[in-house]
Amino acid sequence: MAVHEIQRFSNSERFWHITGAATFIVLAVSGLGLYARELSWLTVLTGGPYLSKWVHFLAGLVFALCQVMNFVQWRRDCSEWAEVDGDWLRKSGGYLWSSHAEVPEQGRFNTGQKIMFWSTSLESLGLLTTGIVLWVPFVFPKGIASLSLLFHAFFGVTLIMLIVIHVYLATAANPGTFRAMWTGRVSAGWARFHHARWWKEVDRP
């Protein structure tokens, strides 16, 4: 018997997110490879140090575009803040303390996802600006270039950390979630479990 399914992400949403995710992996690997000499071996995966520079640069541009598109398509959903968001946070979304059952019903994106959205968006913006500076450091004042070096590294590292959390939460921690992005569809049960408020809005037979 067919499971009742709901369309969670449109093709366009999935395209930009999956492309962004793929380029992020490339960026993370090449970025870490260009981050410190100890990690230089990582550049083997992206064609050696020299090619990695270009791969990182070009992937960065693609990633920036994906992030812009993601921002455009999700900014409204991620801009809805309400009482429940505070409640979600107080209950750590049910991940650390409190149980899932205590967490208030969530809309299309839960509070954590919205925070993830805004932090990755801002970090991506930071990475783009500092990245541009680093590509042509000599046209900027020395201080700006040198801060860019620091902040590009900082944003890069913290973004990787955020994404590690994001990946964990989207896979092992929450079975069935990965499918949402991969296929665009979720089971009604999943929807009701994770995004009850949204489920109520969209799953109206």
Add this chain to the structure above:
Amino acid sequence: MPGLGASFGRGAMTNHFIDMKNADVIVIMGSNFAENHPVGFQWVMEAVEKNNALLIHVDPRFTRTSAVAHKHVPMRSGSDIAFLGGMINHLLAGGKIDRDYVANYTNAPFIISDKYAFNEGVFSGLDAEKRSYNPESWQYEKGPDGKPKLDPTLKHPRSVFQLLKAHYSRYDIETVVKITGTRKEDVLFVYDAMASTSVPDRSGFFAYAMGWTQHSNGVQHIRTAAMIQLLLGNMGVPGGGINALRGHANVQGATDLAVLFHDLPGYLGLPAQGAHANLKEYLDKGPKAGFWVNRPAFVVSLLKAWYGDAARKENDFCFDYLPKSKGEHSFQQAFNVMAQGKIKGAVCLGQNPMGAGPNAGQMFAGLSKLDWLVSVDFFVNETAEFWKSNPTGGLGHKADPAAIKAEVFVFPAATVVEKSGSFTNSGRWIQWHEQGSKSPGDAKTDAVFTIRLGRELKKLYAGSAEKKDRPILDMTWDYGEKEEEIPARVLKEINGYAVKDVLKDGKAVVKAGEQLPSFIFMRDDGSTAGGCWIYTGVFAKENKAASRKADKPGEGIGSNLGWSFAWPANRRILYNRASADLSGKPRSDRKKVIWWDAGAVNPDGKKGKWAGLDVPDFGATMAPDAKPSDKGLFVGIGGMHPFIMNPEGRGRLFAAALKDGPFPEHYEPVETPVDNVLSKQKSSPVAKIYKSDKNPIGTPDKYPYVLTTYRLTEHHLAGAMTRNLPWLAELMPNLFFEISKELASELGIKPGEMCTISSARGAIKAQACVTDRLKPMTIAGRKVHEIGLPWHWGFKGIAVGDVANTLVASVGDPNVFIQESKALLCDVKKGG
């Protein structure tokens, strides 16, 4: 360099670069030493650092030399003689002279003819119309024995010493300041610094270059300094002397070997029409005393070297073959005559008159009239391509090739690293360079070009019965078939060899076919041949120019007798006999060079010889107490006479040999913004001014500013050797001129702005270098601005720009006909 020649006997840098480290006071004047000879300048720095020497730069501009000098003293271009004349006055008035030295080693005690006079800036004997002096009244007064009269007390009113005092008493400090525009305290600072070397224990030198020579009285600039050095006893000692800094790798050699109209190799003098009809007359008119009495041997050896077996006693050793000059044939004159259509063909080797010649318009006018022109160079230079651009119209101004009939042949030349040969440096060191790489394409050495051309001419004239063609046919011209061996063969000929056994007291001292070890073996009977007597010794048994045995660094006075060969006879400090006193003892332990070693035993068994740290510039075994003799190598020279080339054996404070006066006198340049403060005679009455429609003389109402030309480290001469080199072109890409901030703001000129500089001869464009390094001066109560202009640019090369020489006048010194490019008048306008 007659300025030095007339004073000391030889026209060459008296000391050498390494010797500069021995100085206590260094006055660089008329030279931008650090900028134009940076590597030689290390020895000045060495003196400053290790000898605690005081370094002064006297120059209109604050240059890269001034940047490291203890003191920069600015003065107006063309006022050097006033500055130095004031120093003579200061030394004499203050008694700050080396009195023993002056009395014994200079002509101060000599009595001058009572016909000698000096009035209102003019010496006796002037023919104002012909613009020349008759030097008859400038001679020594002679005694009944025919020898000059002396007053050892120096008190005779007509003694050189008293005349000198009287002449320069007019150069009091106030007058000097009025003429030079220098602050009084600065002038006195220089005077006192130099005066401190009047004791035997201290020495100082003057270093000069074109800043002194390129004036209408350039030779007298050098003369003045020579006189100061004689008064201070600074000649012949370590760290003393007059150090002429030569600008080209081989100016000294080209001069020694007489690529100059008036001379033959070894300063023998080209015979002149009317004066030298035959060999006897030519030789008889030479000096009768001093080492020059050996001139006949040098002349005959030269003729034997040139014409071989054809030169025989019966035919005056082919003396007739030599052309006889008619008046002046100098560089400037040649182009003047060329413009009149009288010179039809020209060969230019390593030479670029279109950029280097004064008054570029005149150069262009000359070249335009040629039937044919040959240029030999590494690059196509402005002269080779003169038919494409007329400099008087500025950069990019096209000439009309169709109107220029001259055929032009340009031959590619080999660079120094592509050939072996020798250069004579400023300090007279003849140094050999080996061939390294091979020349590209058809590039050949100038020697190969010349030899091949000579061979072609011999072929064309072969069989000619005409007498006029004998010199070409009889000229010895066999330098072998191997072109790389030519230079060594030529140097051997220059050194000289025995044609027959050379006899001394009936014994053969040099065997036939052997190289001559020294010029003292040259003979006037045809038994020796030698191309340039002063170079003899350079290639006796071996090529000493290639000798590479240097002294241990820091040891001794830096003579380096085992490195290369210095003419004459490997002497490094000229006139070094003067470093010892009358008895032959060093005058100072600190400044000793040679001394009389009475106990030394010579090969002939006789006792006593000169020993020391250098080759004695003297008879090696001539004792200090030796009386002047009428015979031998040193006629009239006694053991106490250090200046062996002068018949009187002494340095000359008064010199009749120059064309513009026995004492240097300050005259304004031919183009000057002010009157002569010292006399009614504004500029030199005998300065050479070439008459040509291309040579108008400017006046201060139209051209109010003084202009001086100069050189930069990064470029060389007319620039073919540097403006074609990317590494140098990038360092100095564009022609610029230096202008004071004061004048720039008066004229509204901003840094880097393109401006027009004009003189009566033409106008050029250059960018402004607005600087504090030039300052307006007050000359005789008037504010005078000076402009500095480097002259390296032209229209060929990577770095191109207008030809600075467009502005320069065809004006020359009466002795050497050098152009007056260090002081002229110009106007500057904003905009190009």
Add this chain to the structure above:
Amino acid sequence: MPKLAMFVDVTKCVGCRACTVACKQWNKLPMDKTHFTGSYQNLPDLTPTTYRLVTFKEEPFGGSVSWHLLSHSCFHCNDAPCVKACPVPGAMTQSADKGYVAVDRKKCIGCKYCVTACPWGIPKYESKSEVVAKCTFCAERVENNLTTACAKSCPTGAIAFGDRDGLLAAAKKRVEASKKIFPKAQIYGPGAYGGKGTNVFYLLKEEPSFYGLPPEPVASAALGLWKDVLRPLTGWGIGATVIGALIHYLAKGPADYEEKGEGHGRS
């Protein structure tokens, strides 16, 4: 401790620029296109093809003028920021025994971190070849016991090359002598980086800022924060995140939602 050094004594510099050309000659560097803009200097700055530059600056000085000529190039710092910043092993390195810092053009990827890291802006990026270029201390000459090209050619001995300790001692003597004429004379370089110093140091006539040099050369704080703080933390940060996730998974397990396999339509 590094043994070799260069000492540039500006009081001896005559601005002839032999150093610039000797460097170009040895390294066979092409010319830069320049234009006169009002000063002898013409070359505005170091470039990927000009490793050594002489700056010209005029100042009024005691009734006359002072012409400050400064031949400068890479300082070859000990603990050099450029080396610190470089991400490619062997691309920007320092010789342990000789002390010089050199770029290996074959390994350099043109990331320009060093361009940013250098307090003086010495390394210059060449876009055509995508490498950074700067003074090499004539590494191959030095390794073959030859003097650097610039020091060898310097006519007045303003650039001295040799044993670092010996040169430091000479510099100290020179600065005392120079103070008589230039009261602000000082040695620049050995005190940099909290005393680790540079291997090319200067005797300056004036304050460093007069020549446009940073007064006390230090690696930027940003570089320090990145390399000394952020970098060691990076492993821990990312590692901790991953391990945190792992612990979370083991401790709390996945969300207790189970797919039921049937319709969940609202009923």
Add this chain to the structure above:
Amino acid sequence: MDVSRRNFLKLAGAVSAGSALGGLSMARPIHAYAKDLPTKGAKEVPTLCPYCAVGCGQIAHVRDGKLVNLEGDASHPISRGRLCSKGAATYQMTVNDRRLTKVLYRAPGASEWQEKPYDWALQEVAKRFKATRDATFVEKDGGALVNRCDGIAWIGSACTDNEECYLFAKLARSAGIVSLEHQARL
């Protein structure tokens, strides 16, 4: 596609291993430069600076007849290995694309150069030299024997070798030339 627990563990392991490496302390990278000199195997030829008259020694490194490097001669007592900017650039005087390698000829009134064989040009020059000499030669002037060729100027150079200067003087004087000069009148 679900990420299984086992898969995730693998991924986490890899990342943490990488991170651990990333956290290693920084060792200063050492680079041993022991490259060969570009002058290795080249012949060292002592030569002289062609610019001013200080007379600085230069060493030319020559390989297969080609100049590969040119620098100061450290054993030279005057220059002690030092050179100025011009001297240091001497290499480029020899190795330079702009150098003339063929004879150029410009016909009367022509506006462009033509390349010509060396020997042809030399013979043509000799012919013109002879023609001008013969046409302008003054054997006697006012009764005096003067043997002067007034119609040709020979402008030599202070940048050429002594031996060359000597040959200029010998040939020019033998041809009767009096306008024999170089640029430096002193």
